[in-house]
Structure formats: C-alpha cells, structure tokens
Amino acid sequence: MKIGKKSYLLMVIAIFCGGIISSFVISQFYHGNDNNFKNEHIISIAAACTEIIYAIGAGEKLVGVDQSSLNYALAGEVAFQDAPGKLGDYPKDVPNKTNVGTTSALNLELVASLEPSLVFSWEWATTANTALENLGLEVIKINPQSIAGVLNLTKTIGGLLGKSTEAEGVCSEIENRIINLTSKLENITEAEKPLVYYELAALGKTIGPGTITNEMISAAGGVNLAENESLRYPTLTSEYIVAKNPDIIVVVSYGASIAEIKSRAGWGNISAVLNDRIYQIESGWATASPRLVLGLEQLSKWFYPALW
Amino acid sequence: MNSKVKYLNQLNLNELYAKKRFKRLLTFLILIICLFLTLFFTLMVGPVNIPPHIILQILFNISPESWPPGYATIVLDIRLPRILLGGLVGSALAVAGTTMQAMFRNPMASPYILGISSGAAFGAALAFVLGLNALLGISGVTMLAFLFTLLTTYLVYTIAKGGERTSVETLLLTGIAVGAFFSALVSLLMYISGEKLSTIWFWLMGGLWASDWNKLLFITPLIILGIAALFLVSRHLNLLLMGEETALNLGLEVETFKKIIIVLASLITAAAVSVCGIIGFIGLIIPHIMRLLVGPDHRILLPSSCLVGAIFLVWVDTLARTIIAPIELPVGIITALFGAPFFLYLLRKKKKIMGW
Numbered sequence: 056m057k058i059g060k061k062s063y064l065l066m067v068i069a070i071f072c073g074g075i076i077s078s079f080v081i082s083q084f085y086h087g088n089d090n091n092f093k094n095e096h097i098i099s100i101a102a103a104c105t106e107i108i109y110a111i112g113a114g115e116k117l118v119g120v121d122q123s124s125l126n127y128a129l130a131g132e133v134a135f136q137d138a139p140g141k142l143g144d145y146p147k148d149v150p151n152k153t154n155v156g157t158t159s160a161l162n163l164e165l166v167a168s169l170e171p172s173l174v175f176s177w178e179w180a181t182t183a184n185t186a187l188e189n190l191g192l193e194v195i196k197i198n199p200q201s202i203a204g205v206l207n208l209t210k211t212i213g214g215l216l217g218k219s220t221e222a223e224g225v226c227s228e229i230e231n232r233i234i235n236l237t238s239k240l241e242n243i244t245e246a247e248k249p250l251v252y253y254e255l256a257a258l259g260k261t262i263g264p265g266t267i268t269n270e271m272i273s274a275a276g277g278v279n280l281a282e283n284e285s286l287r288y289p290t291l292t293s294e295y296i297v298a299k300n301p302d303i304i305v306v307v308s309y310g311a312s313i314a315e316i317k318s319r320a321g322w323g324n325i326s327a328v329l330n331d332r333i334y335q336i337e338s339g340w341a342t343a344s345p346r347l348v349l350g351l352e353q354l355s356k357w358f359y360p361a362l363w
Numbered sequence: 364m365n366s367k368v369k370y371l372n373q374l375n376l377n378e379l380y381a382k383k384r385f386k387r388l389l390t391f392l393i394l395i396i397c398l399f400l401t402l403f404f405t406l407m408v409g410p411v412n413i414p415p416h417i418i419l420q421i422l423f424n425i426s427p428e429s430w431p432p433g434y435a436t437i438v439l440d441i442r443l444p445r446i447l448l449g450g451l452v453g454s455a456l457a458v459a460g461t462t463m464q465a466m467f468r469n470p471m472a473s474p475y476i477l478g479i480s481s482g483a484a485f486g487a488a489l490a491f492v493l494g495l496n497a498l499l500g501i502s503g504v505t506m507l508a509f510l511f512t513l514l515t516t517y518l519v520y521t522i523a524k525g526g527e528r529t530s531v532e533t534l535l536l537t538g539i540a541v542g543a544f545f546s547a548l549v550s551l552l553m554y555i556s557g558e559k560l561s562t563i564w565f566w567l568m569g570g571l572w573a574s575d576w577n578k579l580l581f582i583t584p585l586i587i588l589g590i591a592a593l594f595l596v597s598r599h600l601n602l603l604l605m606g607e608e609t610a611l612n613l614g615l616e617v618e619t620f621k622k623i624i625i626v627l628a629s630l631i632t633a634a635a636v637s638v639c640g641i642i643g644f645i646g647l648i649i650p651h652i653m654r655l656l657v658g659p660d661h662r663i664l665l666p667s668s669c670l671v672g673a674i675f676l677v678w679v680d681t682l683a684r685t686i687i688a689p690i691e692l693p694v695g696i697i698t699a700l701f702g703a704p705f706f707l708y709l710l711r712k713k714k715k716i717m718g719w
Contacts, residue, residue, distance in 0.1 A: 122690060153689070159565035160572045160691040162684070167436045168411045179494060179559045182566070185502040186573040190440055287557045 097173045097216070098166060100158050100183065101197055102127055104175035105149065106344035107209050110140035111221040118169045119153040121161075127339045130308070134337045139232075139345045140225040158183055163190065173215065199343040201270055206230070209345065229348045233274070236355055239362045240276045249302035249358050251277040252327070256310050258319070259291040268341045275354035277303065297321050303357060304333040307341065332357070387663055394670040398450070401674050405446050405681045410688050411437055445574035448582070449680040450673035452571070452639050453649075455586045455631040457672025458593055460646030461653070461665055462628045465600040466621060467531050474632040474646035476535065477625070478542025482515025483508045483636040485545040487566050488552040491559050501577050504566070505637045512633035515541060520625060528618060531607075534625075568693035569642035571680050582634040589631035590669060596623065597661040604659065644698040645672055648706050655709050675702070 099105040100121035108117055127134075128149040135143050153169060156162035158180045166174070167190055174187050178198035187194045195215070199205045206226045213222020251272050253261055262268040263284040272279045280301050281289055304316060304327040313333045322328055334357050340350030356363045407415055417430050421438045459474035467476065486507035495503025523529055523537040553563055599620055602610040611617050632646075653668045676694075679701065683694040 156572075156689050156691055157561075157565075159562045160570055160693070162410060162689040162691060163572065164437050164441045164684075165410050165689050167441055168433055170433050177558070179491070180562060181491065181494060181496070181502060182504060182562065182573045185497045186575060188497075189575040189577060190436065286555055288555075290554075 096169060096171045097175065098155060098169060098171040099124060099175040100155065100161065100180070101175050101177045103199065103205070103208070103343045104195075104197060104212065106142060106145065106339075106346060107205075107212050107225075108175075108216070109145045109148070110138070110142040110225045110345040111209065111213050111216070111218045112141040113212075113216045113218050113221075114141070114144055114148055116216060117152055118171060119155040119166065120149060121155055122157045125149060125152075125154055130337060130339055134339055135346070137349060139228045139348060140221065142345055161186065163187075166190070166192070175212075200265060200267055202233070202267065202274065202347060205267075205343050205345065205347060208343075225345060229345060232348050233351065236275070236351060240355070240359070243276055243359070248276055248278050250280055250299065251303045251305060251358070252280040252296055252299070252301035254304065254306040254310055254316070255288070256307070257290075258293060258311070259296065261289060261291055263287050263289045267343050267347065271341060271347060271351050271354060275351050275358055277354065277358050293319070293321065297325060300325055301327050302330075302332065303327050305336050305354070305357070306333065307338045308335055309338055310335075390657060390663070390667060391670070394667060394674070398670055398674050401677050402446055402450065405677050406438065406442055408681050408685055409437070409442060410685075413438065440575065444576050444579050445571050445680070445684075446677055448574040448579055448638060449571050449677045451579075451582060451586050452635040452642065453645055453672040453674070453676025454590060454669045455635040455672075456642065456646040456676075457649040457653075457668040458590050458665060459628040459632045459635075461650035461661070461668045462593055462600065462624055463646075464650050465603055465661060466624050466628075467535060468604065468606075469531075469535070470651065471647075473643075474628065474635075475542075475641070475643075477516055477519045477538035477629065478540075478545065479512045479515045479519075479538075479629060479632060480636065480641045481542040481545035481549065482518075483512040483633070484549045484567055484641060485552070486511030487640070488549050488556070488563050491563050491566070492552050492556050499577070501581055502573075505578065505581070509633050509637035511545075512636055513629065515545065516625065516629040516633075520622075529621065531621075565693060566640045569640035569695040570683070570691065570693050571639045572684065572691050574638070578638040582638055585634040586631050589627050589634070593624075593627050593631075594665055596620070597665040600624075600661040600665070601659075604661075639694075641695065642676070642698060643695050644702050645676055648702045649675060652706055652709060 095116060096118040097108070097116050098119040099108060099117060102121070102124045105117065105120050105124040106127070108114060128146045130146070132143075132146050135146050138145075153165060155165045155169070158177060159182075161183045163186055166187065171192060174192050174194045176184055176187065176194050176196055178196040184194050184196060197208055199208045206229065209226055210219070210222050213219045253268060253272060255261060261281045262279070263281045263286050265287045269279050269282055273282070280296070280299055281291060284291075304325070306313070306316060313335060316322065316333055317328050327333055336350060336353060340346050340353060403415075403418075406418055407413060411434075413421075413434055417434065418438060420426060421430060421435050427435075456474050460472070463472040463474060463476050464470060466472075486509070487504045489511075490503040490507040493503070495507065497503060498506065519534065519537045519541050520529070522541070523533045525533065549563075549567075553560055556563055599610075599615055602613055602615050603617070603620070605613075607617050635642075649672045650664070650668050653664055653671055657663050657667050676698070679697050680694050682697050682701075683692045686692055686697075
C-alpha cells in the first residue's frame with residue numbers, strides 16, 4: 056500500500072507542475088489584441104450589410120461573406136431584378152467570395168487568414184463578435200429593425216467605405232420609390248385595407264410588431280394579422296387565423312406551398328383561399344436590406360392590383 | 364492439494380505488484396505520447412495549410428521574418444487555444460463522467476446527470492436573449508452558463524439533502540426534475556428569442572469554434588485543480604463502488620465524500636460547458652471504453668480516462684472544423700456518430716468482462 060501512496064503523490068505533483076507549466080506557456084503566447092491589419096479588405100457576416108455593400112458599389116472590397124449571404128445569391132438574378140443601386144451584381148459576384156461559415160459557428164481561421172480591416176456583423180451574434188474582437192479585429196455591429204434603420208445603415212456603411220455619394224444615391228432611390236408607392240395609396244381608407252396573414256416556416260409562425268416585415272405590410276397598405284401580439288415572432292393557432300379570416304395570405308419562399316395552405320383543415324372558407332389571394336414572397340425581399348423596396352412594391356401590387 | 368501449495372510458494376507478490384505498476388506506467392506513457400502527437404498533428408490541420416516546420420518556428424518564435432504575419436495569428440490565436448481548450452474540456456468531461464458513474468453506481472450516469480446541462484443551457488440562453496456584453500474578454504454567455512451550472516448543482520443538492528443521509532436515488536430524481544424545469548425555461552427563451560434562435564440552438568449542440576486565450580485562462584486553473592483533486596480521491600471511489608454501507612464500514616465518511624465529489628465534478632463540468640456548450644457523449648462513453656480497456660480500478664481508470672478524453676475530443680473537433688469546411692459541424696454530432704459504433708464494437712467483443 057505504501058508504494059501506491061508514493062506514486063499517487065508523485066502523480067499529483069506531476070499534475071500540479073503540469074498546471075503551472077501550462078499556465079506559463081499560455082501567458083507566453085498570450086499577447087493580447089495588438090494585431091494590425093492594414094489591408095483595405097472587409098468581411099461581412101451579416102447578409103443585410105453584404106447587400107448594402109453591393110448596393111453602394113463596394114462589392115469588390117469584400118473578401119469574405121457568411122453562409123446566409125451566399126444563400127441569398129442562390130435565389131438567382133430574378134430575386135435581384137430592379138434592386139436599388141448596384142445590388143444587381145450580387146447573385147453572380149457573391150459566390151466568388153470566400154465563405155467564412157455561419158454567424159453561429161464562424162470559421163475564425165479563415166477570417167484571420169483574409170486579414171480584414173473591418174468585419175460587419177449582427178449585434179446579436181455576441182459569441183462571434185467577442186471572438187472577433189479578441190482577435191483584435193474591428194467589428195461593426197448592426198441590427199436595423201425598420202425601414203429608416205436600413206437607410207441610416209446604408210449611409211453609415213457608405214461613410215466607412217468611402218462611398219458616401221453612392222450611399223446617398225441608393226437612399227434617395229429607395230425613398231423616391233416609397234414616395235411613389237405611398238402616393239398611389241393616398242385615397243385608400245382604413246376600411247379598404249386588406250387583413251394580411253404573413254406565414255414564416257411553419258403554420259402559425261408569423262411576424263409581430265417591431266419587425267421590419269410588419270412595418271412593410273402597413274407601408275404597403277395592409278394590416279398585419281399579428282400586429283398587436285406581444286412577441287416579435289409569435290406562433291398563432293390555426294383556429295385563431297381561421298376566425299380572423301385574412302383577406303390575403305403571404306408565405307415566404309422557404310415556407311409551405313400554396314397548395315398545402317389551401318388544403319389545410321378548416322382553411323377552405325378563409326377569404327384569401329376562396330378568392331385565391333395566396334402569394335409566395337422571395338424571402339430576401341422582406342428583410343433589412345435595400346431589397347425591402349422590391350418587397351414593398353410587390354406587397355402593394357398584391358394588395359391593390361387595380362392601382363398598379 | 365500439493366500443487367496448490369507449490370503454486371502459492373512460487374507466487375511472488377512483490378514481483379506481481381512490480382509488473383502491474385510497470386504496465387500502468389507504460390499505459391500512461393503511451394497515452395501521454397499520443398496526446399502530444401495529437402496536439403501537434405491537429406495543429407497542422409485547417410483551412411490554411413501551414414507546413415510542420417513553420418508551425419514549430421511559430422511555436423518557438425524562431426526567425427519570425429520567414430513566415431507571413433497572418434500565420435502567427437492563425438496558429439497562436441486561433442488553432443492553439445482551440446486545441447488546448449478541446450483537450451481540457453475532453454479531460455474534464457471524461458473525468459466528471461467516470462466520477463459520476465462511480466458515485467451513482469449507474470452506467471447511465473454522465474457529467475450532466477444532476478440536470479446541470481439544462482442549467483448551463485438556461486444561463487447561456489438568457490445571456491443570448493439579454494444580449495450581455497463581454498466582461499474582461501469573457502463573454503456574458505460563458506459567465507452565465509458557468510454561474511447557472513453551479514447554481515443548479517447547489518439547488519439539486521439542497522433539495523435532495525434529507526437529514527443524515529442523501530441517497531443517490533433522490534439526487535438522481537431531483538436532478539432529472541430540476542433539469543426538466545430548466546429545459547422548459549430554455550424552450551421558452553428560444554421561443555421568444557427571434558433572430559437569436561439559431562445562435563442558441565448551435566450553442567446547445569456544443570462547439571469549440573469561439574475558443575480564445577481568455578477562455579483558456581478562465582478554465583485552465585479550475586479544470587486542472589479539479590481533476591487533480593479528483594485523482595487524489597480516486598482510491599475512495601473504488602470503495603464507493605462496493606456500496607455505500609460497505610464503504611462506511613471500511614472507514615469512509617460517505618456523506619462528506621459524496622459532497623466533495625459532487626462539488627468537484629460539477630466545478631470541472633461547469634468550466635467545460637461554459638466555454639463550449641453542451642458536448643454530449645464524451646462524459647458517458649469514454650469512461651465505459653476505458654473501463655473495458657484498463658479495468659475498473661479508479662487509480663488507473665481516472666487518469667487514463669482523462670488523457671483519452673482529451674485525445675478523443677481534440678481529434679473529433681478537428682473533424683468538426685474540417686469535414687465540411689468552411690462550415691462547421693457541431694462537435695456533439697460527431698462525438699456520437701463516431702463514438703457510438705466504436706463503443707458498441709467494444710461492448711460486443713468484451714461484454715463478458717464488463718466491469719460492473
């Protein structure tokens with residue numbers, strides 16, 4: 056037994072020494088945030104920023120983008136037709152950029168190897184942002200939640216990338232198109248406005264107040280079914296939607312098919328189903344990016360086909 | 364009769380002990396060499412190919428002008444902390460799992476058995492939803508996950524404690540109930556999280572992608588001290604395996620000992636979980652695999668589980684970051700995908716001598 060005790064003690068001592076040595080090694084390698092990246096290269100892991108960067112014609116400054124920026128390009132050129140500024144280049148250009156992973160699991164090694172001078176990221180991607188800042192990178196955190204927020208962000212990015220004039224141009228294009236749309240809706244009374252149910256990935260999953268899509272629906276002259284819910288992304292029951300009897304159903308492109316919605320139990324008598332007013336919207340048109348103007352125009356055309 | 368006496372006479376206990384000790388030492392030596400080789404080889408693997416001699420030059424800072432400055436960042440600030448963190452977390456989970464299995468005398472026990480994974484998940488989800496900022500370079504998610512893991516352990520122990528004796532069955536059930544409660548809260552937070560949903564979801568599956576030196580500085584002392592303390596008491600774990608009453612009769616202060624075990628195992632699990640999310644499977648399977656390979660004696664089982672846990676997680680994490688690069692696969696998916704078949708193979712091959 057004595058032998059066992061001795062080897063035991065030795066093991067513990069060895070482990071403690073290991074601990075001390077490893078701490079020492081760590082402190083040797085730890086040299087804080089003193090990296091200096093002088094290149095003018097930028098990375099965007101926020102798809103909204105990637106689109107804005109393209110719209111203001113600064114796409115060539117991008118060296119890396121995240122997976123969802125690439126996913127937007129998969130929708131093809133149709134999804135970018137008539138987009139503001141130079142956003143039309145997006146679908147053929149973005150696939151050539153280095154994919155640095157997803158916001159929830161960034162490939163830090165690739166990010167570092169691209170030596171960016173600036174990284175655009177979502178405000179809520181806290182894990183990624185901390186990791187990037189610990190690498191000594193400058194991170195611009197964004198989270199626009201309104202049409203005005205997107206316009207402001209466009210100007211901010213324009214300033215950061217030396218494209219202020221282009222950014223102003225994109226903003227005034229968006230503003231003019233919105234003014235044009237609003238002028239068409241001038242004579243619409245509250246009673247005429249259609250009740251709109253906007254469906255995300257699953258039955259009842261919809262957008263509530265405080266989301267950009269909610270603002271878009273009302274700007275396009277509709278009333279969002281869930282505009283008074285307490286959550287930003289509530290899930291409504293099928294029964295409630297049927298009882299509310301929406302005039303129009305809009306479903307995102309990655310959600311259910313129109314045939315599937317029509318065949319749902321009890322949905323046959325909803326006025327949107329009876330009048331065949333169920334539409335599928337390109338998901339990139341209803342998010343915080345310059346393409347929201349395409350979404351606005353499309354929604355308005357569906358709501359008031361006679362005015363366009 | 365005659366042959367038996369003869370056999371006993373030939374039996375040299377000292378020689379047997381020496382043989383056993385030599386075998387044990389050899390096992391450790393081989394595992395330690397494996398660990399160092401693992402650390403070095405995985406350091407070379409990644410989206411950016413860096414030849415081994417450059418890696419050595421970077422590690423020991425020899426002729427800094429011969430490699431691009433970006434390489435140093437990749438090796439020293441991204442790969443090295445990630446690999447070291449993976450090793451530490453793998454060791455912590457394997458050791459905590461072995462300890463919990465011994466204490467509960469239950470092959471289903473894992474480091475998360477006291478519901479602490481749900482507590483950690485709740486802390487992390489809360490930090491994501493509140494959008495807590497980093498403090499001293501350590502993210503709010505890490506801090507809240509760590510605090511809630513310890514809080515859950517305290518809660519479970521306090522609720523389960525009844526008078527003189529805390530039965531492991533009550534602990535187990537309390538852990539399940541408290542875990543279910545926190546799981547429900549996590550689901551609630553995920554429901555109201557909006558855009559942050561994917562971030563929380565990814566954290567729940569575990570991953571080492573956001574490793575940095577700050578996290579390493581935070582968990583290294585906790586895990587190394589915790590594991591060392593558990594090594595110190597590994598002999599008593601053997602007693603506990605014989606049943607609590609037997610252990611008590613053999614002079615072990617069972618109640619105090621259980622408390623110590625719970626505190627230490629939870630501490631190292633909390634440290635591990637707080638930096639990399641909930642990586643399942645390692646804490647459950649590595650102890651079983653090692654029990655099949657080196658036997659149930661905790662004086663050997665605990666250190667070898669520690670080393671193999673580290674080796675296993677570092678390799679698995681290397682797969683996670685390269686298999687569909689640049690996209691990262693959650694490491695928990697691979698631990699189960701590769702670990703489960705291997706474990707089943709061992710179980711079938713050696714089921715007769717399974718040490719329970």
